[in-house]
Amino acid sequence: MKYMIMLYGSQQDYDVLSGRPTAKPAMSGVEIAAMHEYMESFHKRLADSGELVDAQGLSAPVHARRIRLDNRVPVVTDGPYPETQEVLAGYTIVECASIDRAIEIAAGLVNPDADGEYVDVRPIIDGIADLEL
């Protein structure tokens, strides 16, 4: 069974990471290195246990483009999100024995020092059979 673990962040959170001055204090280089190291070893262990399918981080929300159709003509909006809106920042897809195991893995992706941070776990649809009947 496959599950997607979704991580969220706002443009402001990305700014904290990049050291840009905002309302929140910026992270130090040492803190950022520690975080990268943690994520790397975390996913390495997932790969070793055979449960990692894919993991990707998304670039800052400011780079997002929103595409609509206006009279069937594509119209593109740059940076559609407000500064503080939490949007998808990255995901880890795992294939594991049960949702219980997926939850266990997901708990390792929440920063224990960031109050109120969360991730979501959602079962991935196996195939068209899941939607039929």
Place this chain on the structure above:
Amino acid sequence: MPDPDVEDLLRPLAPQVLGAVIRRYGHFDLAEDATQEALLAAATQWPVAGIPDNPRGWLITVAGRRLTDLLRSDHARQRREATVARWARPDQMLAPAADRPPESDDTLILLFRCCHPALSPASQIALTLRAVGGLTTAEIARAFLVPEATMTRRISRAKQRIKESGLPFRLPPPAERAERLGAVLHVLYLIFTEGYASTSGPNLQRTELAAEAIRLTRTVHALLPDDGEITGLLALLLLTDARRPARTGPAGELIPMAEQDRGRWNADYIAEGLALVSEVLPRGPTGPYQLQAAIAALHDEAPSTEATDWPQIVALYELLLDLTENPMVALNHAVAVAMAGGPQAGLDLVGKLQHDERLAHDHRLHAVRAHLLELAGDHRAARESYLAAAELTMSRPQQRYLYGRAIRLADLPATETTEATEDS
């Protein structure tokens, strides 16, 4: 009318479907309801529309969709509950998935879960029959002669407790497994005895419960064929159930083993039970179910009460007494001693047991004493004990049997003897 072919197909699928739904989505309590509804849909649709190519897949899909509906109405009705995920301890978060089990283990995981020590035996039994046996609440309520509303409450309380326990869907850790398996076997045994010797109500046997207990025990035996006690329990159930056709008369009355027509015993069950016993006993270590199976085997092999190997049965009961503190075992031991060495030896042992609080108000103690007194020729005392036993039992056929013995003794001269049995 339920279609028997569809029923036979659905029942073994029930725990597999529930296991798959819980693995994928969690929510034990609602997943169980959703699976029941999928089974019900299959039971009504398949006989008409035909059985789908992949019955298991059909049931999982329907149960999954039903779970979605149930979750939506559940979310709408009450505020979201935050469950503390107790198993997500940061230090073990990334333990390799060594426990990723084959799906066939889902039935076992469900059994362990339904027989969780936080539940009372009555709840364990009800939940096992529903979640693993695939019986509906109405069927379980009928089998236990309680109103359906009572059984519904019992089952939903049990599911709530399991939900609160917050345990992940996996086998218990190896250190706990033996003890938890003991609880599973006990529940299967209780389901069987409830069906075989009903503790209350007008019918002596509720065969569907006994048959269900044997079916579930067979399933567990197939999953864990090397476990001696599971093999022992399966043998015990088969060897006991083998006598069922001869155990009641045409009017539903109880016939004690000494008077049963042994030609009516189920020869297939006896052969299967004996084969299991002779396969498992040499393996050791010998647990209580294996010993009881060995005792049942000696009864089933004997052509008559007189030709039964009573000294061997006494020896087996003594081994059993070393393992368990069960007063019923002591009582059966007393009967075997009487059959091997005369009624007085048995009566001496029964005399020691009557101060045991667990037995003092049990009809079986008085029934055994009555039989042994009758065997010893003390008809007046025997009659009193039969009457005392009849007052204490809740089962009407047993009452009729015991009153019948008491009435018969009133007409007998003081020297004639009849045979005692251990089966009343």
